Each structure stands twice: as structure tokens, then as C-alpha cells.
Amino acid sequence: MSSRILGIGSYLPPKVLTNADLERLVDTSDEWIRQRTGIVKRRILEQDSDPTIMGIEASKQALKDGGISAEQLDLLIYATNFPNMISPGSAPFLAQALDLGQIPFFDLKAGCSGFVYGLVVANGLIDAGVFERILLVGSEALSRVTDWKDRKTCVLFGDGAGAVIIERAPSGEGVLGVSLHADGKKAHLLRLEAGGIQIPVSHETIDAGRHFFKMEGKEVFKSAVTMMEFSSREALANAGIELADVDWIIPHQANIRIIRALAQRMKIPMDQIIVNIDRVANTSTASIPLALDEAYRDGRIKRGQILVLTAFGAGVTYGAVVMKF
Ligand code: ACO
Numbered sequence: 001m002s003s004r005i006l007g008i009g010s011y012l013p014p015k016v017l018t019n020a021d022l023e024r025l026v027d028t029s030d031e032w033i034r035q036r037t038g039i040v041k042r043r044i045l046e047q048d049s050d051p052t053i054m055g056i057e058a059s060k061q062a063l064k065d066g067g068i069s070a071e072q073l074d075l076l077i078y079a080t081n082f083p084n085m086i087s088p089g090s091a092p093f094l095a096q097a098l099d100l101g102q103i104p105f106f107d108l109k110a111g112c113s114g115f116v117y118g119l120v121v122a123n124g125l126i127d128a129g130v131f132e133r134i135l136l137v138g139s140e141a142l143s144r145v146t147d148w149k150d151r152k153t154c155v156l157f158g159d160g161a162g163a164v165i166i167e168r169a170p171s172g173e174g175v176l177g178v179s180l181h182a183d184g185k186k187a188h189l190l191r192l193e194a195g196g197i198q199i200p201v202s203h204e205t206i207d208a209g210r211h212f213f214k215m216e217g218k219e220v221f222k223s224a225v226t227m228m229e230f231s232s233r234e235a236l237a238n239a240g241i242e243l244a245d246v247d248w249i250i251p252h253q254a255n256i257r258i259i260r261a262l263a264q265r266m267k268i269p270m271d272q273i274i275v276n277i278d279r280v281a282n283t284s285t286a287s288i289p290l291a292l293d294e295a296y297r298d299g300r301i302k303r304g305q306i307l308v309l310t311a312f313g314a315g316v317t318y319g320a321v322v323m324k325f
Pocket residue numbers: 027028029032033036037081111112151152153155190215216217218219220221224254255282284313314
């Protein structure tokens with residue numbers, strides 16, 4: 001294992017949507033949302049804003065934080081569930097905006113685990129000597145695929161982006177252990193059905209609301225806790241790191257009850273778990289880099305500390321990365 005996070009950045013669109021705002025849209029209450037999810041507010045990308053703006057701003061910050069220029073990058077990985085276009089995705093638009101020249105790029109689709117998957121892919125490519133410095137972006141405009149009449153989903157999501165620069169590191173620094181898993185039998189739990197090859201968009205699919213993101217929330221909830229616990233423990237074992245030596249766990253921010261249950265099962269106090277779901281809700285692939293960036297900037301997370309990043313999401317996918325930050 002031989003790569004580390006050189007620079008980090010994030011972006012949240014300015015528009016805030018509170019639980020009180022949602023009370024005016026659907027039959028819900030601030031109390032229900034807070035108690036059942038831990039969410040108080042979320043950011044929403046303005047309807048007339050280009051979603052690329054989020055990745056651009058996060059990436060610029062990460063480059064600045066890492067003290068390098070875009071010309072020094074040699075790969076872009078863009079983790080997202082819902083790309084700018086089905087084809088050619090999202091990465092080309094960011095590459096164009098950042099003027100990345102002829103370096104390769106690709107979209108990575110691994111549900112909300114996209115950022116963790118991206119870290120493992122980037123680490124592997126650097127370890128194999130293929131690339132030196134990789135920009136990994138997690139960006140999601142979930143508001144664009146949310147059914148604002150469905151109270152079961154619309155209260156859960158927010159928009160945002162996070163980005164990291166990953167570069168070769170001396171052994172013993174950066175990524176120390178990883179764990180990636182998935183279970184295709186659970187593909188039906190989280191889905192946006194229409195718009196792909198299987199179910200192209202038609203008047204019928206739009207009338208049936210099949211262009212919106214849907215999920216079996218209860219089923220996802222049950223799997224999420226065990227999956228993140230399993231992967232976190234496996235990545236720690238692969239890294240040869242004891243739980244007692246972990247400074248912070250940064251879990252995917254999907255529901256505060258999932259995060260609390262994870263803390264309980266791992267026997268880690270909540271004050272060692274980074275939580276920002278109250279302010280940003282579930283931002284999918286942006287969730288972990290947003291939380292990491294925030295805690296790094298406010299001084300909670302420090303260089304040299306041991307972090308566990310863990311996520312689960314559509315697919316279903318799950319995984320964890322243990323790193324010396
Ligand atoms: N406001 C008020 N009531 C609501 C709301 C709401 N927003 N949403 C649901 N309810 C009602 C339901 O209709 C139900 O009423 P009923 O008993 O009369 O039928 C009741 O509240 C309980 O609903 P449940 O679905 O059982 O509520 P639960 O406690 O399971 O919480 C939730 C639902 C928040 C979705 C939870 O299951 C969850 O967090 N699941 C995981 C979601 C997740 O992690 N997704 C991650 C992936 S997202 C991605 O990949 C982009």
C-alpha cells in the first residue's frame with residue numbers, strides 16, 4: 001500500500017433547504033426527520049446551476065490544499081451515481097472545466113461507496129506504478145433525481161462534492177488496509193429505473209415516476225450497519241491496526257441511527273465519529289470527503305492520525321479504507 005491524500009477540498013451549494021421548508025412540500029415534520037434521520041437541513045443545487053460547478057470548486061480547493069497545479073495530475077476518477085449525462089458521464093465535463101488536457105478520466109459508479117471504491121482503485125493504480133497523482137472526486141446532485149412529492153425519500157438527501165488528490169507515499173503512510181465488497185442480489189433495494197438500456201425513458205416511465213430515485217429504506221437500514229462494521233473490521237485487520245489505535249471513523253452519512261448503531265457495535269464512542277449529516281444530509285459519493293474536509297479544516301482531524309473511512313450504497317456495495325492521514 002503506497003498512497004496518501006495530498007490535498008482535500010469540498011463544495012456545498014449555497015441554497016439551504018430546512019426541515020421546515022419540507023413541511024410545506026410533503027406530509028412530514030421537523031420532529032420526525034430529526035428523530036428518524038438526524039437531518040436538520042441540506043444544501044440544494046439551484047435548478048439553473050450546472051452540476052459540474054460542485055466538482056470544479058472541490059477540485060480547485062484540493063489542488064490548492066495539496067500545493068499542486070492541474071497539470072501535475074495524471075488521472076481523474078469521478079465517483080457519482082447520477083452523472084451529468086448517461087453518456088459521456090460526468091468526468092469529461094470536469095476535465096474540460098479544469099483544463100486537464102489529455103489525461104485519462106472515467107466515471108466510477110459504485111453507489112454511495114463510490115468514494116471508498118475510488119480510493120481503493122486509485123491506491124491500486126499508484127501501487128502498480130501506473131499513475132503518480134490522481135484526482136478523485138465524489139459529487140452528487142441528488143436533488144435532481146428526487147421525487148419532491150415522496151416523503152420517504154425527499155427528506156433524506158442533499159447536494160455537494162468533495163475531492164482529494166492522491167499521490168505515492170512512503171510505506172507506513174497513507175492507505176494501510178482496505179476492504180471492498182458487494183452483493184448484487186440486493187440490487188433492487190436502491191434504484192433509479194428509467195433512463196438506462198433496460199427501461200428507456202418514455203412518457204409512461206415519466207408518468208409512473210420511474211425517473212426518480214427509490215429505495216427500500218428499512219431493508220437498506222438493516223444491511224448498512226453490518227456491512228460497514230464488517231468492512232471496517234476487515235480493513236483494520238488487513239492494515240494490522242487495532243481498533244484502540246483508531247483516531248476517527250468517518251462513515252457514510254445516511255442516517256444518524258445507522259451511525260450510532262455502527263459506533264455501538266464497534267464499541268467506539270460517538271465523539272470519535274465524524275458526523276455532519278445534521279447539516280448536509282445524505283450526499284452519497286460526496287458524503288465522506290465532505291465530512292473529512294470539514295473535520296480537517298476545523299482542526300479535529302490532524303495529519304498523522306489513523307482514520308477509518310467506511311460506506312455502503314446502491315448495488316449494494318460496501319467497503320472501508322484505513323489510512324494514516
Ligand atoms: N415524515 C413523516 N413520516 C414518514 C416519513 C416522513 N418523511 N417517511 C416515512 N414516514 C412514515 C412512513 O410512512 C411510516 O408510516 P406507517 O407506519 O404509517 O406506514 C412510518 O413513518 C415509518 O416508516 P419507516 O419507513 O418504517 O421508517 P424508518 O424508521 O425505517 O425510517 C428511513 C425510514 C429514514 C428511510 C430509514 O429506513 C433509513 O434511513 N434507511 C436507510 C436509508 C439509506 O441509508 N439510504 C442510503 C442509500 S442512499 C443512496 O444510495 C443515494
